[in-house]
Amino acid sequence: MFITIYYAAILALVYIYLTFKTIGARRVARVSIGDGDNNKLSRAIRVHANFAEYVPFAIVLLYFLETQQTNSVLMHILGASLLIARVVHAYGVSQENENLKFRIFGMMTTISVMVFTSVYLLYIGMFFL
Numbered sequence: 323m324f325i326t327i328y329y330a331a332i333l334a335l336v337y338i339y340l341t342f343k344t345i346g347a348r349r350v351a352r353v354s355i356g357d358g359d360n361n362k363l364s365r366a367i368r369v370h371a372n373f374a375e376y377v378p379f380a381i382v383l384l385y386f387l388e389t390q391q392t393n394s395v396l397m398h399i400l401g402a403s404l405l406i407a408r409v410v411h412a413y414g415v416s417q418e419n420e421n422l423k424f425r426i427f428g429m430m431t432t433i434s435v436m437v438f439t440s441v442y443l444l445y446i447g448m449f450f451l
Contacts, residue, residue: 325394326385329401333377333408340370340412361418369412376432380404383439390446400435407431 347366348354357364384404388397411428414420 324388325397325401326381326388329384329405330381332405333381336405336409336412337370337373337377340366340373343416344370365416365418369415372415373408373412376436377404377408380432380436380439383436383443386443387439390443390450392442400439403431404435407435 344363344366347360347363351358351360351363353360353363357367381404384397384400387400407428407430409428410424411432414422414424414428417424
């Protein structure tokens with residue numbers, strides 16, 4: 323038990339890193355609000371925001387799954403997959419000459435973790451609670 327807290331903590335550190343990358347891009351561009359039509363800043367903002375949009379929901383789903391005494395190996399597979407997906411996605415989107423393979427891998431893996439976790443929770447709820 324308590325596997326999710328490790329992934330939540332690591333993902334929070336990644337979020338803080340992305341926060342500082344966005345702050346740095348704002349300083350370089352000298353833009354405090356919006357993106358000032360600066361592509362690098364726009365990408366930093368989207369990487370940060372996209373992370374903030376998906377990770378909290380995914381962590382909550384993982385936590386709920388863990389509270390159902392889900393196998394620890396499965397929990398690590400899902401948590402590590404989410405972590406890798408979000409780092410790869412952040413890397414891909416942050417590149418000005420973006421290779422869409424990174425973005426696609428990151429989003430598809432994130433969504434797969436969320437779909438699997440959601441369906442598994444529904445299954446547990448329908449047949450075991």
